[in-house]
Amino acid sequence: MTDQTNLKEREVAHWAKTSRLMFTHLAIWFFFGFIIHMFVVPLNRIIIPVLGFPLGFYMAAQGSLIVFVVMLFMFAKQQDKIDREFDFAEDD
Amino acid sequence: MATQAATSSSDFIKNLGKMYGTYTGGFLAFILFLAILEQVGVPNRILGYLFVFFTLAVYAIIGVMTRTAQVSEYYVAGRRVPAFYNGMATGADWMSAASFVGMAGTLFLLGYDGLAWVLGWTGGFVLVSILIGPYLRKFGAYTVPDFLSFRYGGNFARFLGVIVLVACSFTYVTAQIYGTGLIASRFLGMQFEVAVFAGLVGILLCAMLGGMRAVTWTQIAQYVVLIIAYLTPIVILSIKKYGIPIPELTYGQAIADITAREQQMLATGLATAAALKPHIQPFINYSPLNFFAIIMCMMVGTASLPHILMRYFTTPSVREARQSVAWSLLFIFLLYFSAPAYAAFSKLEVYTNIIGRDLSAIRPWLFTWGELGLIQICGKNATNIDAIIAACKAVAGHPGVVRLQDFVINTDVIVLSTPEIAGLPYVISGLVAAGGLAAALSTADGLLLAIANALSHDIYYKMIDPNAPTMRRLTVARALLVGVAVIAAATAATKPADILAMVGWAFSLAMAGNFPALVMGVWWKRTTAAGAICGIIAGFGLCLFYLVTTRYFPGAGVKYFGMTSLTNPLTGAPLVDIAKAMALPNAMESFPTLAHPLANKVGWFDLTNIACGLLGAPLGFLVIYIVSKLGREPSREMQAYVDDIRRPRGRTVLEEKTT
Numbered sequence: 153m154t155d156q157t158n159l160k161e162r163e164v165a166h167w168a169k170t171s172r173l174m175f176t177h178l179a180i181w182f183f184f185g186f187i188i189h190m191f192v193v194p195l196n197r198i199i200i201p202v203l204g205f206p207l208g209f210y211m212a213a214q215g216s217l218i219v220f221v222v223m224l225f226m227f228a229k230q231q232d233k234i235d236r237e238f239d240f241a242e243d244d
Numbered sequence: 245m246a247t248q249a250a251t252s253s254s255d256f257i258k259n260l261g262k263m264y265g266t267y268t269g270g271f272l273a274f275i276l277f278l279a280i281l282e283q284v285g286v287p288n289r290i291l292g293y294l295f296v297f298f299t300l301a302v303y304a305i306i307g308v309m310t311r312t313a314q315v316s317e318y319y320v321a322g323r324r325v326p327a328f329y330n331g332m333a334t335g336a337d338w339m340s341a342a343s344f345v346g347m348a349g350t351l352f353l354l355g356y357d358g359l360a361w362v363l364g365w366t367g368g369f370v371l372v373s374i375l376i377g378p379y380l381r382k383f384g385a386y387t388v389p390d391f392l393s394f395r396y397g398g399n400f401a402r403f404l405g406v407i408v409l410v411a412c413s414f415t416y417v418t419a420q421i422y423g424t425g426l427i428a429s430r431f432l433g434m435q436f437e438v439a440v441f442a443g444l445v446g447i448l449l450c451a452m453l454g455g456m457r458a459v460t461w462t463q464i465a466q467y468v469v470l471i472i473a474y475l476t477p478i479v480i481l482s483i484k485k486y487g488i489p490i491p492e493l494t495y496g497q498a499i500a501d502i503t504a505r506e507q508q509m510l511a512t513g514l515a516t517a518a519a520l521k522p523h524i525q526p527f528i529n530y531s532p533l534n535f536f537a538i539i540m541c542m543m544v545g546t547a548s549l550p551h552i553l554m555r556y557f558t559t560p561s562v563r564e565a566r567q568s569v570a571w572s573l574l575f576i577f578l579l580y581f582s583a584p585a586y587a588a589f590s591k592l593e594v595y596t597n598i599i600g601r602d603l604s605a606i607r608p609w610l611f612t613w614g615e616l617g618l619i620q621i622c623g624k625n626a627t628n629i630d631a632i633i634a635a636c637k638a639v640a641g642h643p644g645v646v647r648l649q650d651f652v653i654n655t656d657v658i659v660l661s662t663p664e665i666a667g668l669p670y671v672i673s674g675l676v677a678a679g680g681l682a683a684a685l686s687t688a689d690g691l692l693l694a695i696a697n698a699l700s701h702d703i704y705y706k707m708i709d710p711n712a713p714t715m716r717r718l719t720v721a722r723a724l725l726v727g728v729a730v731i732a733a734a735t736a737a738t739k740p741a742d743i744l745a746m747v748g749w750a751f752s753l754a755m756a757g758n759f760p761a762l763v764m765g766v767w768w769k770r771t772t773a774a775g776a777i778c779g780i781i782a783g784f785g786l787c788l789f790y791l792v793t794t795r796y797f798p799g800a801g802v803k804y805f806g807m808t809s810l811t812n813p814l815t816g817a818p819l820v821d822i823a824k825a826m827a828l829p830n831a832m833e834s835f836p837t838l839a840h841p842l843a844n845k846v847g848w849f850d851l852t853n854i855a856c857g858l859l860g861a862p863l864g865f866l867v868i869y870i871v872s873k874l875g876r877e878p879s880r881e882m883q884a885y886v887d888d889i890r891r892p893r894g895r896t897v898l899e900e901k902t903t
Binding site: 163178184185190192193204206208209213214220224225227231232235240243 | 356359363492
């Protein structure tokens with residue numbers, strides 16, 4: 153019985169942390185997928201030194217994409233850490 | 245016996261790096277070999293054939309070698325594809341003929357606004373990883389409808405899932421086979437219809453005998469070909485122009501040059517303000533609403549497309565499923581962040597070396613494409629210098645140099661012509677053709693498998709004959725695969741007019757039909773079967789209604805559903821005069837051609853029909869929420885299953901009978 157309640161508690165805590173991680177990443181995704189591109193006109197006035205890209209164009213062509221890739225590797229690590237913390241991770 | 249199989253399979257996994265490394269080296273050696281052949285005078289046509297047949301033969305050999313008679317191998321590749329390799333396979337699965345050939349052209353034409361597609365087709369993987377993919381992996385499904393059926397009370401939900409899956413995958417696969425035909429007919433000079441069926445044979449050789457297992461290992465081989473083919477010409481071009489082999493960094497300079505040249509062309513009368521769309525200026529082709537709506541629909545559609553989700557069913561663990569999504573996006577990113585470079589280099593070439601040039605001094609690479617009707621100058625195909633001069637003489641007041649408004653280029657030409665623009669040997673053009681073919685074939689394989697699996701596993705095995713023995717299940721699966729492939733090829737051979745728009749529609753339909761039910765099924769335990777079923781019907785129904793009405797019954801849309809004309813994003817003026825168009829005798833015509841004044845040009849809220857998912861998905865969420873709240877909470881048992889899906893540790897929830 154104690155095992156059962158213990159499991160329940162771990163489940164709730166695990167899911168709370170998982171949800172928080174999900175919302176954090178969703179917010180970053182929304183910022184780099186949408187919000188930043190709403191400011192493309194002012195951002196285009198900034199030219200990236202040396203490379204010569206207007207910043208607004210660069211963000212849509214490369215910047216946001218790089219953020220997405222990095223984010224996904226980080227997410228895989230962070231979620232795995234949460235799973236391990238509550239002993240819900242798969243065996244290696 | 246079983247242990248023996250297990251050891252040999254783990255050896256297989258261990259040797260993957262060596263195998264694909266050798267394969268990549270072999271492919272590079274093959275390119276060099278063909279380059280030498282070209283130097284000693286072997287004709288281009290033969291080189292093209294060698295390229296295509298060599299690569300097709302490799303895919304076919306992998307397909308035959310990885311044939312299988314086991315159900316779990318056939319449907320989910322035995323769930324032992326490592327994250328890195330599954331990422332590569334997903335990359336090939338994902339990047340279609342449209343990405344390989346069409347993307348750069350779209351960016352060439354639309355400038356900044358085209359980046360909506362680049363963003364939309366990459367950012368969706370974030371949603372796959374954080375919201376859906378790993379949970380479906382833990383659930384242990386063979387197909388996406390498997391999950392819907394289990395979570396939402398049985399075969400009716402399963403059936404809806406199959407309808408959504410077929411609706412979004414079939415149009416998509418038709419477009420891929422069409423793309424195969426286009427590339428083969430252009431490079432090999434085959435007749436289009438023959439090329440379509442030749443491509444079909446290639447697809448079937450990969451997928452039929454080994455199902456998911458064979459498709460996985462061929463897709464990895466196809467990724468290697470397509471990425472080498474995409475990057476080689478542009479890297480060489482970048483070295484030639486700027487001395488640095490990283491075109492993604494050097495094209496910033498090209499963009500600055502384009503912007504300067506645009507001003508110059510306006511000042512010297514080579515372009516009118518109406519014909520010139522500044523490359524970096526946003527929102528001249530799409531209104532801000534449609535720009536962001538397209539991004540949203542492509543992203544959420546990515547996370548709802550069954551042929552993508554099912555790739556993550558093949559990893560050994562939930563952890564690897566997550567890592568695999570990250571690898572997938574990295575491999576996709578390599579192509580997508582290079583596409584704008586193609587567009588910029590081509591545009592600079594066109595603006596500086598074609599526009600403003602005397603008609604008699606046109607560079608000859610144009611004429612190859614002009615003969616195919618893909619480049620027009622002064623309204624006529626640019627087949628040779630005399631034809632151009634004659635065509636431009638007919639234009640009143642023509643100054644004798646090419647002006648921007650005289651020049652029309654088909655978007656497919658951008659990638660295909662870059663080797664010629666850069667003055668590279670033909671072997672590079674052949675390489676690009678092989679890459680385009682790999683992109684089209686790999687996506688077609690994944691989609692066909694998704695459709696055939698839904699029909700064989702969900703409809704036949706789960707709904708018609710649950711006691712079917714393994715042999716019969718696999719036979720049915722293969723027969724259906726061939727059947728679906730032939731129907732798709734036959735459809736493609738008729739060259740349907742809407743084929744490219746349909747790829748965009750597929751994303752919106754998947755988004756509206758699948759996304760709310762999948763996300764709510766994992767993230768909200770309170771979601772009931774009735775809620776999900778109503779949500780799928782309402783969301784998918786609304787999206788489909790909007791598509792079909794605006795495209796095929798625009799007159800009725802205006803008359804009965806209060807639709808108005810879409811507006812020009814720059815001026816805000818309506819695209820069509822509704823009153824005038826409605827007075828025409830053909831205004832109420834159904835299934836009109838694209839020339840119909842209203843087709844695709846009416847709608848609600850000025851929203852393009854490609855983004856119909858933006859109407860459907862929120863409605864789906866709302867309906868699921870309300871109907872679920874009205875009904876009784878799902879059983880304790882079901883809620884426990886949802887908890888189980890959320891924990892990576894332990895057995896999969898669904899245990900398939902495999903023998």
